[in-house]
Amino acid sequence: MKIAIIADVLGQENNGTTITVKRLIDNLKKRGHDVQIVSPSASEEAGYHQVKTIDFKIFNNYVKKNGVELAKPDKDLLREVISACDVVHILMPFAMGRAAIRIANELNKPVTTAFHVQPENVTSHFGLQRSKRINRYVYKNFYKNFYCHAEYIHCPTQFIADMLTAHGYRSDLRVISNGVDPAYFAAREQKPKEYEDKFCILSTGRLTKEKCQKDLIKAVSQSKYSDRIQIFIAGDGPLKKKLMRMGKKLKNPPAIMFHTKEELAKYINFCDLYVHPSYAEIESIACIEAITCGLVPVIADSKMSAARYFALSGENLYAAGNTRDLAAKIDYMIEHPERIKALSEEYVTYAEKFRIEKCIDKMEEMFEDAIAHRHPAVSADQAQ
Numbered sequence: 145m146k147i148a149i150i151a152d153v154l155g156q157e158n159n160g161t162t163i164t165v166k167r168l169i170d171n172l173k174k175r176g177h178d179v180q181i182v183s184p185s186a187s188e189e190a191g192y193h194q195v196k197t198i199d200f201k202i203f204n205n206y207v208k209k210n211g212v213e214l215a216k217p218d219k220d221l222l223r224e225v226i227s228a229c230d231v232v233h234i235l236m237p238f239a240m241g242r243a244a245i246r247i248a249n250e251l252n253k254p255v256t257t258a259f260h261v262q263p264e265n266v267t268s269h270f271g272l273q274r275s276k277r278i279n280r281y282v283y284k285n286f287y288k289n290f291y292c293h294a295e296y297i298h299c300p301t302q303f304i305a306d307m308l309t310a311h312g313y314r315s316d317l318r319v320i321s322n323g324v325d326p327a328y329f330a331a332r333e334q335k336p337k338e339y340e341d342k343f344c345i346l347s348t349g350r351l352t353k354e355k356c357q358k359d360l361i362k363a364v365s366q367s368k369y370s371d372r373i374q375i376f377i378a379g380d381g382p383l384k385k386k387l388m389r390m391g392k393k394l395k396n397p398p399a400i401m402f403h404t405k406e407e408l409a410k411y412i413n414f415c416d417l418y419v420h421p422s423y424a425e426i427e428s429i430a431c432i433e434a435i436t437c438g439l440v441p442v443i444a445d446s447k448m449s450a451a452r453y454f455a456l457s458g459e460n461l462y463a464a465g466n467t468r469d470l471a472a473k474i475d476y477m478i479e480h481p482e483r484i485k486a487l488s489e490e491y492v493t494y495a496e497k498f499r500i501e502k503c504i505d506k507m508e509e510m511f512e513d514a515i516a517h518r519h520p521a522v523s524a525d526q527a528q
Contacts, residue, residue, distance in 0.1 A: 195215050412433065432454070
């Protein structure tokens with residue numbers, strides 16, 4: 145197939161969406177598909193078409209600080225790329241995505257979309273991530289101006305598919321995990337010498353408000369074993385300096401830095417526990433990467449996060465925002481190493497379904513169905 149991928153955001157691999165999209169592109173190419181990408185990202189690789197970024201004037205520094213730049217639509221380029229493809233996969237409901245979906249519909253090209261941007265990811269920049277009314281408005285805006293013009297929406301989890309249904313989305317919702325890179329597998333590593341006597345806790349994600357890393361730091365300060373714990377926060381983002389200042393109060397200040405996937409895999413395989421405090425997550429590939437390696441998680445049970453569904457027992461959940469409950473769960477894990485060992489083995493088996501090969505199979509199936517205008521799930525419902 146000749147597949148056009150339209151991405152309003154595709155830059156540094158410092159966020160889950162960019163990592164996911166590049167993984168999709170690479171795996172489709174490996175399978176022999178001709179993939180043409182329109183994005184603001186410069187690349188010497190074949191198939192990449194760069195567009196300019198939107199000028200936000202006085203807000204440019206804020207946008208840059210967040211490490212995310214939005215594409216400015218180039219309608220001539222979009223028309224050229226889309227007209228030559230078999231199917232168009234549009235990733236985000238922003239300016240270029242909206243222009244692309246209009247052009248694809250004008251040209252009668254099959255279109256699939258993806259739901260990678262949770263409204264809370266947008267509203268958190270204004271401190272409104274917990275406002276139900278504002279988030280409902282964003283869902284409505286996304287649908288009216290983008291998703292209602294597509295027959296297919298890729299949903300990384302059943303959680304987000306259910307959320308879209310609840311907000312009136314009526315497209316063919318395809319639940320397909322974003323998948324885990326083969327770099328992540330269970331291969332226990334020796335702890336670096338300086339951490340041999342520490343209980344090592346890893347948390348991975350963008351350093352932003354909705355990821356709630358501050359809750360982990362506070363919980364460790366409340367732990368009975370605070371002096372023994374070493375936190376590793378793998379990620380980058382606008383809250384890095386604030387989190388580092390907060391972490392200085394601990395006996396063992398957290399190590400906060402961005403890692404390549406190879407480095408991150410090593411950290412996952414020598415750490416003792418993974419903590420996922422995020423308030424809002426569509427899928428949380430970071431959490432899946434950890435459990436694929438057998439690293440046992442403790443996850444915030446936020447209603448806005450799909451990650452809570454990765455809990456295999458009550459021991460893997462804590463009350464979102466409740467740092468004392470998180471501290472108690474951490475203390476329990478420290479006191480029960482045999483339970484960690486048993487859960488680790490369960491998670492390695494559980495995570496097999498997230499292997500990237502299986503996920504790409506399903507993405508190919510969605511593209512083929514779009515080209516053929518097939519809706520198997522809808523047909524099955526009608527047959528009943």
